[in-house]
Amino acid sequence: MKKIGLIWGDGSSPEIMAQAKRVLDAIQDPVDPFVYTDIAMGGEAVDKYGDPLPQHELDKALAQDSVLLGAIGGPKWEGLPGPQRPEKGLLRLREGMELFANDRPAKIWPQLADASPLKKEITDKGIDFVIVRELIGGAYFGKKETKEVNGELVAVDEMPYSEHEIERIGRIGFETARKRRKKLVMVDKHNVLDTSRLWVKVFDRLKEEYPDVEYSTMFVDNAAMQIVKDPSQFDVIVTENLFGDILSDEASQITGSIGMIPSSSRGKTKNGLYEPIHGSAPDIAGQDKVNPIACILSAALMLRYGLDMEEEAARIEQAVEKVLDQGYRTADIWTEGTTLVGTKEMGDRILENL
Amino acid sequence: MKKIGLIWGDGSSPEIMAQAKRVLDAIQDPVDPFVYTDIAMGGEAVDKYGDPLPQHELDKALAQDSVLLGAIGGPKWEGLPGPQRPEKGLLRLREGMELFANDRPAKIWPQLADASPLKKEITDKGIDFVIVRELIGGAYFGKKETKEVNGELVAVDEMPYSEHEIERIGRIGFETARKRRKKLVMVDKHNVLDTSRLWVKVFDRLKEEYPDVEYSTMFVDNAAMQIVKDPSQFDVIVTENLFGDILSDEASQITGSIGMIPSSSRGKTKNGLYEPIHGSAPDIAGQDKVNPIACILSAALMLRYGLDMEEEAARIEQAVEKVLDQGYRTADIWTEGTTLVGTKEMGDRILENL
Numbered sequence: 085m086k087k088i089g090l091i092w093g094d095g096s097s098p099e100i101m102a103q104a105k106r107v108l109d110a111i112q113d114p115v116d117p118f119v120y121t122d123i124a125m126g127g128e129a130v131d132k133y134g135d136p137l138p139q140h141e142l143d144k145a146l147a148q149d150s151v152l153l154g155a156i157g158g159p160k161w162e163g164l165p166g167p168q169r170p171e172k173g174l175l176r177l178r179e180g181m182e183l184f185a186n187d188r189p190a191k192i193w194p195q196l197a198d199a200s201p202l203k204k205e206i207t208d209k210g211i212d213f214v215i216v217r218e219l220i221g222g223a224y225f226g227k228k229e230t231k232e233v234n235g236e237l238v239a240v241d242e243m244p245y246s247e248h249e250i251e252r253i254g255r256i257g258f259e260t261a262r263k264r265r266k267k268l269v270m271v272d273k274h275n276v277l278d279t280s281r282l283w284v285k286v287f288d289r290l291k292e293e294y295p296d297v298e299y300s301t302m303f304v305d306n307a308a309m310q311i312v313k314d315p316s317q318f319d320v321i322v323t324e325n326l327f328g329d330i331l332s333d334e335a336s337q338i339t340g341s342i343g344m345i346p347s348s349s350r351g352k353t354k355n356g357l358y359e360p361i362h363g364s365a366p367d368i369a370g371q372d373k374v375n376p377i378a379c380i381l382s383a384a385l386m387l388r389y390g391l392d393m394e395e396e397a398a399r400i401e402q403a404v405e406k407v408l409d410q411g412y413r414t415a416d417i418w419t420e421g422t423t424l425v426g427t428k429e430m431g432d433r434i435l436e437n438l
Numbered sequence: 439m440k441k442i443g444l445i446w447g448d449g450s451s452p453e454i455m456a457q458a459k460r461v462l463d464a465i466q467d468p469v470d471p472f473v474y475t476d477i478a479m480g481g482e483a484v485d486k487y488g489d490p491l492p493q494h495e496l497d498k499a500l501a502q503d504s505v506l507l508g509a510i511g512g513p514k515w516e517g518l519p520g521p522q523r524p525e526k527g528l529l530r531l532r533e534g535m536e537l538f539a540n541d542r543p544a545k546i547w548p549q550l551a552d553a554s555p556l557k558k559e560i561t562d563k564g565i566d567f568v569i570v571r572e573l574i575g576g577a578y579f580g581k582k583e584t585k586e587v588n589g590e591l592v593a594v595d596e597m598p599y600s601e602h603e604i605e606r607i608g609r610i611g612f613e614t615a616r617k618r619r620k621k622l623v624m625v626d627k628h629n630v631l632d633t634s635r636l637w638v639k640v641f642d643r644l645k646e647e648y649p650d651v652e653y654s655t656m657f658v659d660n661a662a663m664q665i666v667k668d669p670s671q672f673d674v675i676v677t678e679n680l681f682g683d684i685l686s687d688e689a690s691q692i693t694g695s696i697g698m699i700p701s702s703s704r705g706k707t708k709n710g711l712y713e714p715i716h717g718s719a720p721d722i723a724g725q726d727k728v729n730p731i732a733c734i735l736s737a738a739l740m741l742r743y744g745l746d747m748e749e750e751a752a753r754i755e756q757a758v759e760k761v762l763d764q765g766y767r768t769a770d771i772w773t774e775g776t777t778l779v780g781t782k783e784m785g786d787r788i789l790e791n792l
């Protein structure tokens with residue numbers, strides 16, 4: 085029995101989740117079908133429970149074999165105080181499930197190469213790298229305080245990292261590189277930050293265990309340049325939480341097709357969280373316009389990493405490739421000469437090709 | 439009497455400084471010439487004094503009307519412990535001179551538009567914005583500590599901001615926007631950081647004083663995307679130190695000609711620091727190859743902001759434009775059909791056009 089948690093999400097997210105679920109239904113073993121559990125997190129949970137992730141919903145997530153998420157948030161919840169904002173639910177889910185490693189691929193789909201904002205001479209060299217982002221440490225989870233000092237407010241965010249936190253994400257970085265082109269770049273700011281200097285120290289120890297992986301470090305400001313200048317140089321980037329947030333969004337942008345990018349967040353157990361990297365697109369909610377591919381590919385990653393169903397994962401990915409080859413495109417990736425389809429029809433086409 | 443401090447810098451920096459000084463010599467008032475003082479900072483100071491900014495050199499800098507810097511650092515000093523690294527001298531100079539506002543323009547030169555890594559349809563919409571970066575607060579100058587906790591090392595960088603620090607950079611942001619296209623975007627991460635929430639609070643107060651400026655906020659991860667996706671949307675970006683470091687490097691990269699970009703760092707007094715945003719290019723030191731234009735344009739900014747010599751500043755900028763129109767290029771900006779010149783000859787050409 086394989087237990088899958090479904091977080092339907094906000095805005096246009098339920099529409100992409102519906103297509104991903106159709107794909108999961110189609111690919112499951114009929115004699116041992118998936119057992120689904122709906123989990124409320126984000127805006128939906130705020131509306132229902134006044135809390136973006138009540139304990140009972142986190143408990144449900146913890147009881148699954150894997151969790152699939154669309155996307156959360158939207159203008160409706162913008163004015164709420166910090167702890168009640170949808171994003172807070174996501175941060176608490178990451179922490180509660182102990183998902184310390186977030187994989188964000190940046191890859192140009194040959195069928196969609198034109199969509200990149202970068203020049204052809206750059207994209208022609210190829211873009212295919214992964215950012216392995218530490219997800220439950222650093223400034224996201226450090227102590228925060230705002231207090232009055234000498235008659236004015238002073239806010240402080242602490243950015244902490246401990247050796248074991250760095251080591252476990254470091255191992256994921258090296259292991260990921262080992263399975264790919266064996267090149268790992270650790271991005272930091274060790275000319276300024278103590279945490280970065282600890283990252284360097286731990287990685288200098290780790291690299292001895294992975295002599296087959298070519299290892300180097302790069303300053304975060306330089307990395308922000310190099311991703312635009314020559315993304316073909318990267319295979320695997322490993323970095324701390326906040327730098328990973330910034331660089332992975334930049335990296336997704338240069339592919340030109342954010343609606344295509346899945347991601348996985350994993351921890352010590354097999355129970356990970358799989359989600360598109362794009363947002364909840366509330367502006368097009370309910371219009372059958374949103375691209376379901378990133379969510380469907382997230383489901384594929386879930387099968388591969390969370391449920392040991394490599395073959396089924398590959399089948400889904402191949403179906404997506406075929407649909408792109410056939411020229412079907414949702415509005416976000418549509419170009420002259422291709423066939424515009426809605427969310428549901430994109431789901432239909434992928435199902436046909438399964 | 440106008441007192442100018444010259445920090446000759448490391449690597450190929452002395453070569454660009456030499457050209458900038460020739461331009462300053464040519465443009466000065468012969469009856470009231472500039473008085474120059476050489477200041478050692480960075481690698482040069484490490485070599486001479488074992489300290490990247492000894493107090494006597496900082497004192498010299500503080501006694502000037504303005505300071506011009508090339509660039510510092512290089513592989514020679516890479517292995518040194520933190521406090522002895524060249525960069526530490528720069529950070530201490532910024533702090534010592536109280537330079538809280540760093541202006542980093544991102545502008546496409548029409549003559550060099552081809553050099554951008556972005557597609558023509560994006561650069562055609564125009565790239566002309568400024569990043570106003572807070573320069574002496576945040577994680578750069580917060581408390582840092584690495585200590586043993588439960589048998590392992592834990593490092594913590596504090597990221598502090600107080601209301602008055604935010605307010606003074608906020609004012610520079612609004613004032614800068616007012617002198618331009620009147621659009622200010624404050625970049626933060628207020629869904630995660632307490633400091634960002636304090637930035638929002640202070641800016642919400644400030645914006646009432648600048649009703650003529652269109653004000654909005656943007657998350658730093660989104661900003662990293664938007665700079666690549668549609669840079670024409672930006673006029674002025676104001677942000678905290680670390681985000682400014684990352685985004686301004688990304689922004690300079692999309693112009694495709696980092697060797698052209700000057701910057702200014704200013705504080706409460708007129709005595710500011712003016713420098714190219716590029717590094718010290720040690721790999722081409724002594725080869726008469728490095729592009730002196732960013733340093734010469736930094737000298738122009740110094741005349742404009744530090745020495746009240748707007749007319750002379752504009753003359754220098756026009757001379758640079760003319761030389762580009764005439765087709766002269768150093769190696770970093772050379773393209774088919776233009777004339778390759780060395781560092782010195784580029785200086786000659788600019789002097790001719792003054």
Ligand SMILES: CC(C)[C@H](C(=O)O)[C@@H](O)C(=O)O
Pocket residue numbers: 171174175329629630659
């Ligand atoms: C919503 C936000 C808190 C989150 C983050 O910063 O981690 C998002 O930007 C992401 O990258 O998943």
Ligand SMILES: CC(C)[C@H](C(=O)O)[C@@H](O)C(=O)O
Pocket residue numbers: 275276305525528529683
């Ligand atoms: C050298 C380094 C400390 C510095 C910084 O991070 O501020 C540099 O990257 C810059 O942007 O001027």
